[in-house]
Each structure stands twice: as structure tokens, then as C-alpha cells.
Amino acid sequence: MPKSTITSMIVISIAFLVTACARGVEPGAYEAIADERTMETFQLKSEVFGNTRNIRVYLPRDYFDLRSVNKAYPVFYVTDGAAAFDGRGWNFTGVIDDLDARDGFREFIFIAIDNGGGALESTMPQVDRASEYLPYPDQSWTQEPIPQARGGDFPAFLFDEVAPEIERRYRIMYGANNTGLAGSSYGGLITLYTLMNHPEKIGLALVESPSLHVGKGVMIEKTSMLSEWCGKIHIGVGGKEGDEEAHQTEMKTNAFALANAIKEDAPGAELHFEFVEDGVHWYDAWKARLPDALSFLLLDTEAANNDRCSTSK
Numbered sequence: 001m002p003k004s005t006i007t008s009m010i011v012i013s014i015a016f017l018v019t020a021c022a023r024g025v026e027p028g029a030y031e032a033i034a035d036e037r038t039m040e041t042f043q044l045k046s047e048v049f050g051n052t053r054n055i056r057v058y059l060p061r062d063y064f065d066l067r068s069v070n071k072a073y074p075v076f077y078v079t080d081g082a083a084a085f086d087g088r089g090w091n092f093t094g095v096i097d098d099l100d101a102r103d104g105f106r107e108f109i110f111i112a113i114d115n116g117g118g119a120l121e122s123t124m125p126q127v128d129r130a131s132e133y134l135p136y137p138d139q140s141w142t143q144e145p146i147p148q149a150r151g152g153d154f155p156a157f158l159f160d161e162v163a164p165e166i167e168r169r170y171r172i173m174y175g176a177n178n179t180g181l182a183g184s185s186y187g188g189l190i191t192l193y194t195l196m197n198h199p200e201k202i203g204l205a206l207v208e209s210p211s212l213h214v215g216k217g218v219m220i221e222k223t224s225m226l227s228e229w230c231g232k233i234h235i236g237v238g239g240k241e242g243d244e245e246a247h248q249t250e251m252k253t254n255a256f257a258l259a260n261a262i263k264e265d266a267p268g269a270e271l272h273f274e275f276v277e278d279g280v281h282w283y284d285a286w287k288a289r290l291p292d293a294l295s296f297l298l299l300d301t302e303a304a305n306n307d308r309c310s311t312s313k
Helices: 003-015 092-099 125-133 151-169 186-197 214-221 245-265 283-298 301-308
Strands: 038-046 051-059 075-078 109-113 179-184 204-208 232-240 270-280
Touching: 038 151, 051 092, 051 151, 075 151, 092 109, 092 283, 109 151, 125 151, 125 186, 151 186, 179 186, 179 283, 186 204, 186 214, 204 283, 214 245, 232 245, 232 283, 245 270, 270 283
Parallel strands: 075 109, 075 179, 179 204, 204 232, 232 270
Antiparallel strands: 038 051, 051 109
């Protein structure tokens, strides 16, 4: 992804880093919340990255229903959390509300994790975001300061810090079939990296406009790590991503190459690939593709995954 595209996207992303208001629920008020979900927000201090950020949690409509006190829910983690839940960003909450009414849609708990640029300690939001999402240096980033590639620590952050806190606070289901991860751009890259290094922990992946040029395309070469994976993955990309034609071609070519590699190296996986000719590298494009992406990933997910897998991981 070209430097100008990176900078412009991240600047607006940081503008979305506002704190959502958690709404309390009175005991026994299950009838009042039956038609809507509940948003909760808490702060998490990370020892892995040495910072503190907001975690937003979008709970199913019946979570506080007294008739559901013993019910557990699958979880879906989303990177760039503030933008993910903002109507001007990905608008996950709006799309989820629409899908809730559809038959066969599994009721997930969605967890939006703020990026490093939104951490309380951040002094360089663009750089701090990139640092956490880059498992390898981005050779196209030439403007000082250059981010330190700390994305290799992201799986530890997610699985050893975020997930245990979610497990402590909420009633969740365990296993790859009940765990998803989503990201766009650098967030899409770190989603792929986390999936490839821990396919036993993630059964659902939503990857939009991944920055596959990072590390000179190494992520495309690592799809063999998914040889035994039998989850579901959505990959989306547009034909107008980048300021120059060469960059647009690179984004499209890399995304197609990734999809083809997954088809070949992960025969047990189910792939949904969406290419939009006039799609740009921006939230408007990702938001437009989100309903189809979530429908593919979350409708009848558990049964479909079990059919493809001899055992549930």
C-alpha cells in the first residue's frame, strides 16, 4: 500500500477512536432489551505492547435475558475497534443489527479492539497502529519515523490478554468454530498472520484489502500453514485501491494470488472472494461488502464447519 494511502487512511481511522458509552441493564429487565443489543466498553492494559486501550463489546439481544443465563455465545474479534463499530467506519453494529433478524444467523459476541494508535499512551497514532499490525517491515513506508514491526506479538496480545479477559467477563463458547477475527488493510494483514500461525484457534476470518506487499509478499507464500485448516475465510479487494495504477494492480494481483493459494493449499477451507472493480481502499468499500461477508461467515457456521472437519478444533 502506498505511503499516501496509508497516511490518509490511518489519520481518519484515528478520528474514529472515540469512547463508546456502555449502557447498564437493570436486573430482570430482559423484556426491555429483547429487541436490541447492548454495548459495553472497558479498558485493557497490555503487558505485551505496554499500553492501555478500549475494548468494545457488542452483546446479543438476549444476553441479559433471565432465560439465557446459562447460554454461551461464539465470539468475533475485530481490529481497528473504534472505526469498526462506528457508522462512518465499517459499521459492524449496524450490519449486525440487520443480520440478527435473519434465520440461521448465529448470535455472536463481537469484540472491537482499539489499535495501538488509540492507546492512552500513544504519541504517534499512525506509527503506533502500524507497529502493532506489521509482522514484517513495510518496505513502502519511507517517511520517518518508520514503525517497528511488532505484529509478531499480536497473537500473544489477542490470545493471552484480550481473550482471557473476555472469557472472565462474558459467557462464551470455545474452539475455532466459535472464534472469528476481522481486519482491513494492515488489520487484514495481521488477521492473516494470526490465522496462519494459529489455525487451531480461529475458524472464521474476514480479510479486507490486506496489505500483502508487506514483507515482499511473504504471506502469500505461507498459505501451506493452513493445509489442515477447515474454517471459513472472506477476502475482499477493489480495483481502485491506491493513488497510482501500479499500486492498484499490485493490490488486486496480490489478493487474487492469496485466494488461489488458499484454494490450493487449504482444501478443507471454504473461501468467499469478492472483487469490486471500482472499490477503493477505504471504509466505504469495506462497509459495502460487510453484509455479504458476515452472511457468508456467520450463517450456519458451526454446522458447516463441522461438516468439513472430521473433528472440531
